[in-house]
Amino acid sequence: MTGKNLVIMTRTSNIYFLNKAKEVSKKMGIQLTVIEPSEVDLPLEKFMEKYPGRLPDPKKTIFWNRVAGTSYNDYDQLVAKNWQILGAELLNSLNVHHHYRDKFHQYLHLKSLNLPLINTYYLPNMNLEMVNSNGPFVAKTLRGAKGKGVVKLEDKAALKDFLTLTSSMGDTRFIIQPFIEYQYEHRLLVLKGKVIGHFIKENSNEHWKHNLSNAQWKKAEKANERMLDIVEEINTLEQKFFYAIDFISKNDELTVLEVNMCPGIEGPDAILEHSILENVLSVI
Numbered sequence: 001m002t003g004k005n006l007v008i009m010t011r012t013s014n015i016y017f018l019n020k021a022k023e024v025s026k027k028m029g030i031q032l033t034v035i036e037p038s039e040v041d042l043p044l045e046k047f048m049e050k051y052p053g054r055l056p057d058p059k060k061t062i063f064w065n066r067v068a069g070t071s072y073n074d075y076d077q078l079v080a081k082n083w084q085i086l087g088a089e090l091l092n093s094l095n096v097h098h099h100y101r102d103k104f105h106q107y108l109h110l111k112s113l114n115l116p117l118i119n120t121y122y123l124p125n126m127n128l129e130m131v132n133s134n135g136p137f138v139a140k141t142l143r144g145a146k147g148k149g150v151v152k153l154e155d156k157a158a159l160k161d162f163l164t165l166t167s168s169m170g171d172t173r174f175i176i177q178p179f180i181e182y183q184y185e186h187r188l189l190v191l192k193g194k195v196i197g198h199f200i201k202e203n204s205n206e207h208w209k210h211n212l213s214n215a216q217w218k219k220a221e222k223a224n225e226r227m228l229d230i231v232e233e234i235n236t237l238e239q240k241f242f243y244a245i246d247f248i249s250k251n252d253e254l255t256v257l258e259v260n261m262c263p264g265i266e267g268p269d270a271i272l273e274h275s276i277l278e279n280v281l282s283v284i
């Protein structure tokens with residue numbers, strides 16, 4: 001893409017990502033604008049009329065919503081929708097963000113496929129009899145937080161205590177899953193349906209939780225057919241631009257952990273020793 005504008009919308013000032021985005025756009029002749037949703041008032045056409053030159057022409061704009069994790073907000077969707085109405089091309093449709101940004105919503109969405117998912121519960125009424133396991137469990141926030149929002153609960157008594165505590169605070173924004181023992185954690189990066197990276201981390205006993213900033217991740221040796229089948233299945237649901245699928249595995253058993261519409265790039269870049277954003281922006 002040359003002579004076109006790329007607008008990246010984000011709420012987190014991830015310096016690595018933004019610097020790479022600037023560097024790669026410049027190299028490719030892409031006019032990059034980074035916005036925070038809170039910087040624009042709606043309707044966008046009025047905002048643009050009042051502040052000419054601040055934002056590029058939507059008709060010549062490709063719009064990438066990179067708001068995810070703890071910081072998403074319905075206002076982001078309104079901003080994205082307004083760009084789309086004015087003629088911008090969204091790299092992910094509004095529905096894609098809607099379906100994947102919330103962990104329980106994502107679970108219901110993926111359940112329409114025959115995937116090896118972790119049984120997931122949303123229990124605002126504390127009906128823990130619904131859970132077919134005696135523990136351990138994990139509770140995790142509906143919004144991903146690079147592992148920070150995930151806690152381990154050893155047994156049903158601990159689960160009950162946790163549900164009592166959270167209900168007394170009037171907060172039900174979390175899901176419950178059985179704790180799965182696993183050997184490996186995998187991340188596949190998928191760009192317009194094709195796998196462009198496969199990373200693996202062996203479970204160590206230092207901590208049960210992993211994330212991609214951890215240095216022990218490495219490039220996986222060979223593609224796993226079963227994983228590729230699962231990628232195909234997830235691709236059939238809708239078109240997605242650039243995303244990650246996380247798996248855990250034990251022996252030959254593979255389980256989908258989560259699908260992430262805004263994967264980080266710093267870890268993968270360091271492992272692959274090249275800029276993933278070059279691949280990503282070359283197909284917009």
Ligand SMILES: Nc1ncnc2c1ncn2[C@@H]1O[C@H](COP(=O)(O)OP(=O)(O)O)[C@@H](O)[C@H]1O
Pocket residue numbers: 118138140143144145146147148149150177178179180181185208209210211246257258
């Ligand atoms: N059901 C589970 N059983 C065992 N470990 C889990 C489970 N769910 C999450 N974890 C661990 O916690 C980490 C973070 O969980 P994840 O669902 O990916 O949340 P986030 O969106 O914050 O990345 C995972 O990478 C994994 O190591």
Ligand SMILES: [Mg+2]
Pocket residue numbers: 144146147246258
């Ligand atoms: Mg994760």
